[in-house]
Each structure stands twice: as C-alpha cells, then as structure tokens.
Amino acid sequence: AQSVAQPEDQVNVAEGNPLTVKCTYSVSGNPYLFWYVQYPNRGLQFLLKYITGDNLVKGSYGFEAEFNKSQTSFHLKKPSALVSDSALYFCAVRDKSWRGNTGKLIFGQGTTLQVKP
Amino acid sequence: SQTIHQWPATLVQPVGSPLSLECTVEGTSNPNLYWYRQAAGRGLQLLFYSVGIGQISSEVPQNLSASRPQDRQFILSSKKLLLSDSGFYLCAWSRPDRSFQPQHFGDGTRLSIL
Structure with a gap:
C-alpha cells in the first residue's frame, strides 16, 4: 500500500537556525513527491516537487528538499528559519494505484513548524 | 494564470439544513477537481474527485455529494x-495532461454546524 509518513507532529526551531521537516514514503516504482505549506485559515500552497533528476530540489520561499531513494525520504529543509515560516507543512506522494491521470495525492498528517524569535 | 475560487469563506448552518459549497477554476480547461475535508487543522481527507463534466468519484461513504455541472465548476x-x-x-485542481503536476488549492470554507 502507498503511504506517506511525517513522524513529527511539531518541530520547534529558533529563528536563524536551519530547519528540517521529515517525510518518508512508501510507493511502488518511482515516486512523485510534493511539499505544501498551510497558514491558518488558508488553503495549501505548493512549495516544491521531486519528479526526477537532482536529489536536491529547490522551491519557493528559500525551501529545498532532499530526495533519498535508499532511505525512502524526502525531507524539507531551509538553511535559516524565519518566524514567518511558522505554519503547517504537508508532504504528499502521487497516488499510482489508479490507471490514468487522476492526479490524486496521498498526504501525510502534517507537521507544525514553530519558529521562535 | 490560473486561479481557484471558493465560497463562502465561512458558513454556520443548523443540523438538518442543506448545504451547497461552490468552487470555480479560471484560466485552464478540463482540470481535475478535488474536494477535501480537514478536521482540527490537521490531516486532509479526500472526499470526491472529478476528471470531467458529470464524472464524480467518491472516496468515502458519507452524507455529502458532489457535482460538476460545468467544466470548471465543482x-x-x-x-x-x-x-x-x-x-x-x-x-483543489490539477492539470490532467501531466501526472506529476501539483494540485492547487482554494482558500477553503470553514463550516460550523450548530
């Protein structure tokens, strides 16, 4: 069965420090992976995706993610956290259980990032 | 550019009353469309998705239904x-022609039942 796991409900980091939000996946074949951010009372905003190619993917707002096939992980990173980065972060993988392109995604349960000044 | 609109932003309804939430997409044609519910600011539950007019797939049995009367209306x-x-x-919507395209979300409707 396909799945995505975000093992941490919350990550706390001081402003200016590097941050990592963890994600692991289980999917047959090559994964298509995504990160989203959600601010309070807003929809999800797309940050970045991994389809193929370089294992380090750069996205919006200075975020990047590292794809590691052997560890089946796709951790979100940022070299220097901002207070404004505080939000709920979701990892997702393309659902490949259906024929055709439904574009369905399987989402993790989300990780709350708290950046303290 | 493409945009997605949802309304209303908030809604308070009594138990037993009917519901209609609308979503429209602009700037693209034949999008894949999705309805999700998010409880307590946490995980997303996919309720319905649609790959074309009149084509609705339900993910979970429930008290809700979905319709797609026009190409960009859900x-x-x-x-x-x-x-x-x-x-x-x-x-949310996504492009149908590339399976690796992300989904793009509206700003949601907060529904409270009294």
Whole structure:
C-alpha cells in the first residue's frame, strides 16, 4: 500500500537556525513527491516537487528538499528559519494505484513548524 | 494564470439544513477537481474527485455529494447536515495532461454546524 509518513507532529526551531521537516514514503516504482505549506485559515500552497533528476530540489520561499531513494525520504529543509515560516507543512506522494491521470495525492498528517524569535 | 475560487469563506448552518459549497477554476480547461475535508487543522481527507463534466468519484461513504455541472465548476452538497460535517472544506485542481503536476488549492470554507 502507498503511504506517506511525517513522524513529527511539531518541530520547534529558533529563528536563524536551519530547519528540517521529515517525510518518508512508501510507493511502488518511482515516486512523485510534493511539499505544501498551510497558514491558518488558508488553503495549501505548493512549495516544491521531486519528479526526477537532482536529489536536491529547490522551491519557493528559500525551501529545498532532499530526495533519498535508499532511505525512502524526502525531507524539507531551509538553511535559516524565519518566524514567518511558522505554519503547517504537508508532504504528499502521487497516488499510482489508479490507471490514468487522476492526479490524486496521498498526504501525510502534517507537521507544525514553530519558529521562535 | 490560473486561479481557484471558493465560497463562502465561512458558513454556520443548523443540523438538518442543506448545504451547497461552490468552487470555480479560471484560466485552464478540463482540470481535475478535488474536494477535501480537514478536521482540527490537521490531516486532509479526500472526499470526491472529478476528471470531467458529470464524472464524480467518491472516496468515502458519507452524507455529502458532489457535482460538476460545468467544466470548471465543482459543487459540494448535502441534503441534511450532521454535526460531524463540521470542518474546513478545501477545493483543489490539477492539470490532467501531466501526472506529476501539483494540485492547487482554494482558500477553503470553514463550516460550523450548530
């Protein structure tokens, strides 16, 4: 069965420090992976995706993610956290259980990032 | 550029009343469309998705239904709301021609059932 796991409900980091939000996946074949951010009372905003190619993917707002096939992980990173980065972060993988392109995604349960000044 | 609109932003309804939430997409044609529910600011539950007009797939049995009367319009409905229908409802779209395209979300409707 396909799945995505975000093992941490919350990550706390001081402003200016590097941050990592963890994600692991289980999917047959090559994964298509995504990160989203959600601010309070807003929809999800797309940050970045991994389809193929370089294992380090750069996205919006200075975020990047590292794809590691052997560890089946796709951790979100940022070299220097901002207070404004505080939000709920979701990892997702393309659902490949259906024929055709439904574009369905399987989402993790989300990780709350708290950046303290 | 493409945009997605959801309305209303907030809604308070009594138990047993009907529901209609609307979502429209602009700037693209034949999008894949999705309805999600998010409870308590946490995980997303996919409720319905549609790959074309009149084509609706339901992910979970429930008190809700969806319709797609036009290419870029997606409606979530209920004949009689239950307390358990409270939550944050999100609509999303994606391009149908590339399976690796992300979904793009609207700003949601906060539904409270009294």
